[in-house]
Ligand SMILES: [Fe+2]
């Protein structure tokens with residue numbers, strides 16, 4: 001038996017693992033800041049998947065055909081699964097899912113601002129798949145290589161399923177664009193509403209994102225917010241052309257010199273307002289989640305009572 | 318094993334292992350909460366195999382697992398480092414010998 005290592009030796013071991021681009025696993029020693037940053041980021045990510053079920057779930061009962069309903073159900077069920085993969089990753093850091101849920105419904109932890117916007121027409125189901133899941137894919141693909149093992153593995157699982165989400169949305173919009181003038185107008189109106197909030201999903205500009213440098217040094221984040229936003233715009237422009245919709249940004253144009261699109265900035269004051277809880281649907285989303293949690297309490301308790309009773313019966317048999 | 322995990326009386330945590338197809342080992346895929354073993358299998362089916370990712374599922378309560386040591390790179394595995402003769406590349410075989 002050797003003497004237990006000092007804090008400096010532990011830190012050096014951790015730094016060496018990160019330096020080798022190796023993964024940190026749950027039972028490794030890690031700096032408290034690393035653990036806290038991960039819990040905050042993974043929890044926020046998990047909550048986004050769970051709250052993200054609501055805007056689309058809104059349309060399940062009113063989907064225009066059985067096919068669209070089945071697809072939408074499967075998609076929303078996937079998002080529940082994504083939330084659970086991520087809660088499971090977060091639990092390896094010593095924070096229980098119940099604790100995280102309570103923090104969410106108390107408003108003490110955040111979720112992505114995008115889900116505080118309403119879904120006013122069925123075209124929004126398509127636009128969300130195309131733009132919102134599209135932006136999520138941009139964010140999530142690099143996270144498959146994040147330095148914390150369980151988080152990266154959850155992201156790999158999630159990314160495998162996201163491509164279905166984006167494609168079903170795009171196909172839905174294509175179908176509507178082949179329809180009547182009124183349907184085409186619905187698609188354009190929906191894209192107009194979701195374009196800027198989708199760009200906000202990458203977070204504030206790098207200059208206003210003080211934690212990015214540390215997160216990148218730790219290998220938690222692999223790209224800056226502005227890098228990912230640029231990548232998303234460049235990917236999306238040709239998709240918009242093929243669809244026949246206009247992205248609502250007068251400053252959007254190809255920059256030959258940069259080999260990338262120039263584009264305008266979202267309204268960052270609006271973003272801050274939504275993050276602070278003042279978006280169009282913040283109160284509704286949290287109230288719904290809280291109600292679901294409280295209304296489900298008796299089911300959780302009954303299942304525990306049933307399990308206890310079955311064990312007792314087995315023991316006495 | 319304790320009935321209550323934490324003050325909230327949460328359902329216990331289970332670790333989930335899935336056999337992807339015949340001929341492969343069960344592989345750890347993540348965890349979930351369930352009230353009992355049977356429910357854990359059902360939940361594992363819904364959470365981890367929505368797209369035919371598996372032909373067989375094992376679940377085990379997380380608190381029933383014994384692990385080697387607190388650190389993943391642990392002295393238990395250190396002796397393997399000098400047993401390179403366990404690996405096929407330890408043995409030089411002439412290039413003209415086929416199927417090796
Ligand atoms: Fe998702």
Ligand SMILES: [Fe+2]
Nearest residue numbers: 079133162165
């Ligand atoms: Fe998705």
